[in-house]
Amino acid sequence: MARKYSERGEIVPVLAEIFREHGFSGASLSEISKRTGLGKGSLYHFFPGGKDEMGQAVLDDVANWFELNVFRPLRESEDPAAGIDHMFKATARFFHSxxxxxLVGSFALDETRDRFAQAIHGYFAAWVVALEAALRRKGFEGTRARETAEDVVAGIQGALVFARSQDDPRLFTRALRRLQRQTEAA
Amino acid sequence: MARKYSERGEIVPVLAEIFREHGFSGASLSEISKRTGLGKGSLYHFFPGGKDEMGQAVLDDVANWFELNVFRPLRESEDPAAGIDHMFKATARFFHSxxxxxLVGSFALDETRDRFAQAIHGYFAAWVVALEAALRRKGFEGTRARETAEDVVAGIQGALVFARSQDDPRLFTRALRRLQRQTEAA
DNA sequence: GTCTATAAAGCGATAGAC
DNA sequence: GTCTATCGCTTTATAGAC
Structure with a gap:
């Protein structure tokens, strides 16, 4: 039979969606097999380390996306305000409004965190550091750059939880707009 | 043998801690049996509906605690500022700084939400409504009371995720202080 | 690279003795 | 009210044919 995927990179986004829906421990190999269309043999061919390696691959993929679409623009945008605006747009897009x-936040909550401690820590730390630097370039002084960065990154996480709890995505997009306003004051 | 618990209410806090550590789907009956010191027979005596009934009991217990220690003071405090101050103190205490x-936020993220949709929706909705009313009594006008209430409740959730991702509880307590400041402006 | 078959362990849940 | 034994099923993971 013709191979369905030429490399495991094409499978990772499917895995990510499954982990998002069920959490790490709630995602079963049979569900993964069904949704990817691959038998267990193929899955273990791509991920010899099993579920753990899938989880790591998914976290790496997310980290990569944010590095490219969020952190780097924050760091390298000539105008820091443009970089921050770009961050909010990319964030809204990534989380499907x-x-x-x-996924990283969901992995952070339970004992799954301990398996992927470094990736989870690094994701949020990199985000806060990049945003803090942009805010500082924008004129935020003293502890205020760091604090605002933390509030915005944490606020995004909280808005995602809250919006889902109410089954109302608009709660997220509106919260995002108010968080952006926090980054605009001189 | 003498009975260990006279009623299931005494077991619920133990269940809550287990669900917090492992999530709902990650918490196994054998772990529950070990930590409560009760055999499966006893567990099914107290919770004939099995794990689902345990989850519901835990959510009810949390809702009860917040109603008593957070929502009611917000509503009934003669001075709304005192009610809000009480909320932040109780919140810090509840989440062990x-x-x-x-637990409710963790249930909200994955497919567990669908099993307990009403309890999860109700917890956050009640919190926002109670805080919004207190802010309005305090002089917040128009949409600002509602928006600030949403930002604070979501901000608490986000700060819990962020603090855990960095394995640093102080990130939570400091975020809490800044959220409180948002409720103080006239 | 893909599949099926299967192993070994763990799962939630039940039965029935005490 | 508590326990042990057990059911039937699912889990992750492996083996081996093609």
Whole structure:
């Protein structure tokens, strides 16, 4: 039979969606097999380390996307305000305007965190550091750049949880707009 | 043998901690049996509906605690500012100053939400409504009371996720202080 | 690279003795 | 009210044919 995927990179986004829906421990190999269309043999061919390696691959993929679409623009945008604006747009897009939860945040909550401690820590830390630097370039002084960065990054996570709890994605997009306003004051 | 618990209410806090650590789907009956010291027979005596009934009991218990210690003071405090101050103190205490995650938020993220949709929706909705009313009594006008209430409730959730991702509870307590400041402006 | 078959362990849940 | 034994099923993971 012709191979369905030429490399495991094409499978990773499917895995990500499954982990988002069920969490790490709730995602079963049979569900993964069904949704990817691959038998267990093929899955273990691409991911010899099993579920753990799938989880790591998914986290790496997310980290990569944010590095490219969020962190780098924050760092390298000549105008820091443009970089921050870009961040909010990319964030809204990534989380499907509030219909999608944050996989890293969901992994952070339970004992799954301990398996992927470094990736989870690094994701949020990199985001806060990049945003803090942009805010500082924009004129935020003293502890205020760091604090605002933390509030915005945490606020995004919280808005995703809250919007999902109410089954209303607009709660996310509206919260995002108010968080952006926090980054605009001189 | 003498009975260990006279009623299931005494077991519920133990269940809550297990669900917080492992999530709903990650918490196994054998772990529950070990930590409560009760055999499966006893567990099914107290919770004939099995794990689902345990989850519901835990959510009810949390809702009860917040109704008593957070929502009611917000509504009934003669001075709304005192009610809000009480809310932040009770919240810090409940989440063990950031060392404990929010069980309802963790249930909200994955497919567990669908099993307990009403309880999860109700918890956050009640919190926002109670805080919004207190802010309005305090002088917040128009959409600002509602928006600030949403930002604070979501901000608490996000700060819990962020603090846990960095394994640093102080990130929570500091975020809490800044959220409180948002409720103080006239 | 893909599949099926299967292993070994763990799952939630039940039965029935005490 | 508590326990142990057990059911039937699902889990992750492996083996081996093609």
């Amino acid at each position: 509030g219909r999608r939860i944050c | 950031g060392r404990r995650i929010c």
